[in-house]
Amino acid sequence: MPYIDDALLDDPEELTRKDSRNTLRALATAGAQVREALTLSHDAGVERLAEHDRPRSVLVAAIGGTSIVADILELLAEPGSPVPVQARRNLPLPGWVGPLDLVVAVSLSGRAPGPLAVAAEAARRGASLLTVGADDSPLAEVCRRARGIHVGTGQTARASSRTSLWTMLTPVLVGADRLGLLDAPAPVLEAMADRLDERAEDLRPSSEAFVNPAKILAVQLAETVPVVLGDGPLSGVAASRASAMLARTARIPAPFGELPDAASGIVACFDGPYTSIGGRRPGTYDDARIRLGDIDTSGWEPHHFAEPDGELMERPRGPGGKDIFADPYMDGPAPPQLGLLMLRDALPETPTPETDQTESLADAVLTTAREAGVKVMEVRTGPGAPVVRLADHIAMVDFAATYLAIGLGLDPSVSPHVADLRDRTR
Structure with a gap:
């Protein structure tokens, strides 16, 4: 079972030595990324999107660490967008995309094959283009030739696409707001930047492990086989981000889900081999x-x-059905414990029947988990506009995954096996 020493996460030299590309520092620039991207979006003329007729549809192409940009746009646009918004990671471009549609392609380097191919095909068909990526890249060139709008990535220090989310996302939100697809005016985006600054301060490396929420969460996650569950659509996107960051940054597989759809699938795992109940109901007896x-x-x-x-x-059995007579020498080592990381949205100022039902279902899942011996970790976002609340969750899981990687002795930004895979597929 992995184990993290709290003192390790409070050792500045160890944090610096393991973090070869300054991932923690890059995560702390999230608020600055938003403000820089707002300036770059204005300089690139994103506002010109509103000068033309509203597109028939919007398609967003993004892969890897930036794929969450498409998920966030779909999430925020769904309640009130007058046109459909769809994600696409690679070709083929849907046959209905043409001159009446807008294609958004996002790639930090501007060289990701999927978004680049989608943008090139969209330009060939005469669709409008909005691209985000490096200024001196093939993606920027495709956009300029098609007379689209390209937003560069600026100079804010970043380690990878995983730590550059806000550079990639902000121009897309600005464009979507100008088109009336969602409500993200400048004051809301400034509030998002402020929230990210607050979280960077709360979760900073110099904050001691016993008071730093991200370090505490990292230690708890290390002791479990984690499952991440969002209590609704917004926290469901954050759960997807948490799963990706735990896998790519901390090398911990973590399936994710969203309530209410994932409730039965997640709860079914409570009867499995990674809980102390292990398929037994409390109060029954079996061969043991x-x-x-x-x-x-x-x-x-x-x-x-x-x-x-x-x-x-x-x-x-003790709490959660744990066998108090278990002998690790005679019975063998205990299997790792299942952990449930529940990401919860802020409580509404005025509850509705729908929000009450959401809260009741989440509470029921957590109660069932605790009774089954699952290690429960609960994170609730602060109040604010949807994109602000989402930023709150993403900052927490990004920092926690990075601390977990470093605590396990791993470099959060460099994976030898990923490098090997790239070499073998060139």
């Missing part, structure tokens, strides 16, 4: 039974006995 004569039963309550005659009884 012992004779009363083998132990001293003085002081035990009558309900401990599973047979009326008292001859056989279930092996007593």
